Amino acid sequence: MKIVDLAKADAELEDLLGDVERGEDVLIARDGKPVARLTKVLPIRRTPGLLSQYPEWRDWKYDPSIFAPLMTDEDLEAEGFSL
Numbered sequence: 001m002k003i004v005d006l007a008k009a010d011a012e013l014e015d016l017l018g019d020v021e022r023g024e025d026v027l028i029a030r031d032g033k034p035v036a037r038l039t040k041v042l043p044i045r046r047t048p049g050l051l052s053q054y055p056e057w058r059d060w061k062y063d064p065s066i067f068a069p070l071m072t073d074e075d076l077e078a079e080g081f082s083l
Contacts, residue, residue: 006030 002016002024009016009028016026016038026038051057071079 001025001027003027003029003034006035 002019004012004016004026006028009026020026020038020040023040025040027034028036028038
């Protein structure tokens with residue numbers, strides 16, 4: 001990891017980005033204290049139609065009942081919980 005002062009990073013940003021593209025992390029410091037880190041961003045790989053090979057996903061529908069409360073307020077009060 002390369003550590004660079006903020007003023008030098010400002011002046012040499014393009015060179016630092018080249019280092020990052022080659023896989024080196026760059027730590028930017030102000031007055032000797034770390035402020036930011038430049039690191040390479042990895043691409044997100046998406047495969048269109050990936051779920052089509054799983055037939056059970058083809059007919060999947062959103063079911064709002066999965067977010068319904070498990071117990072009503074009356075049930076909770078009958079169990080001794082106060083609301």
